[in-house]
Amino acid sequence: MQLNICYIDAFTKVPFRGNTAAVVPLTEWLPEATMQAIAAENNLSETAFFLTGTQEKIAIRWFSPLTEIDFCGHATLASAYLLFQSNPSWTQLSFWAEAVGELRVCRQPDGAMQMAFPNRASHAVETIPPALLAGLSEPPSAVFRNVQAYIALYDDEEAIRRITIQQDPLKTLAPYDVAITAPGKESDFVSRYFWPANGGVEDPVTGSIHAALAPFWAERLGKTQLVARQLSARGGILHCALEGDRVLVSGHAVEYLRGTITL
Template sequence: MLQIQLPIYIIDAFTKELFKGNQAAVVPLDRWLPESVMQSIASENNLSETAFFVRNDAGVYEIRWFSPLKEIDFCGHATLASAYVVFNHLGEKGTIRFWAKAVNTIEVNEREDGLIEMSFPNRAPEKLSTIPEALQTGLSISPLEFHKNQQAYFAVYASEDDIKNVVPDLEKLKTLAPLDVVVTAPSKAYDFASRYFWPANGGVEDPVTGSIHAGLAPFWAKRLGKNDLIALQASARSGVLYCRVSEERIFISGACKAYLEGSISIPC
């Protein structure tokens, strides 16, 4: 059977330390593979996300993200990892653009301080007046309030200790699909902290979730009265995100650490 070789990179995103942050697999392509093949690769990788991208004739990188379970509309950490690969392995410098159907154009810049900055749409959440029962009973510690955006329910707590100690009932939270659940609170050492549960879309807990900060950053900017914030995602691996809020766009920056460069063989 004939095989084709595809490059693959595994990058720890939103961290300067190996084995921290969120792992993403990145597979650059010359042309799109069948969707079933991309899903099989992502399932085989068994990471939060595998990103695939193709550079089009306009020089824009069309990008798609797959969890082990399904294709995802929007993924920040795998976009950061993809940008790292483009800048460090594919010879691009300065500014690049990704495009995805759910979020349109994502402009990405190399910062002078070594961080990579991504421009996301502002996805500020709105407060919920009616709370789904599975959300009310699906977290072991009751939050102060609930909000929601296109991606997830937001459970807001008084302290970072609450979100570190909260235990999700994954079977209940799974019934909230297609939305996930983020828990968040002010942070002791940072501006705010969060954890992200996504049993219906990818797994138990996502280590670091760039996309949800397009909602978290404007929420906390309004609460804290500041537009430049540093966020902690308080998972077991943990990660740090640097956020800048404008009216229309949310700028999320982070570091990356390369873990693996190799190739995969698939039948053609």
């Protein structure tokens, strides 16, 4: 059996930036163990598998090198990019995933793709887990949590840049990952994302967590249109907006590689 595979850099306009996702179109699901093995072999933040068909409710699944992931933003963006490139007449499409339902994606005139995510707002954590404090080199001013991750709040962008982590304590927070965030200098807010329990040390650009970060900062800044930067080594820019019960997250993507998987 041979399968097509494409590597796409998401949340960037140029190669070698943003977050790389592997995208594998399928006509039917492979065994879960096979999809997990492919994701481990790729060793990227995520490998997305989707079932080809019409542009309505395309079934999609995401795997990190360690496990299947409930919700992934950058690999959704990468999958949409591949589908739009393969179907130039399409201006919108919808993915479907069990944990988050429908994910609508619209292609913008400037080539960006706007994804409509469910609002996954966070709530304040009154008792901060000791493992979280042990895993971060500096204590946050406050901690919040949503269904995906703990969100540690800091006062300024420089704190986000200099934070280092200890993986072992953060692993014990599973199934939750850890995001750190602060107001930005040249953007509305900045963040970094650590997920040693579910995928890797630091994720380059994490679209899914902005379904929590955008509402968080919209409330504090009093605005519904925001520009976000993720301050990983590769970096990425995300344009966020609130629209009803959805969080709109937009970004560009570029293709890096196409190839064939032989099973």
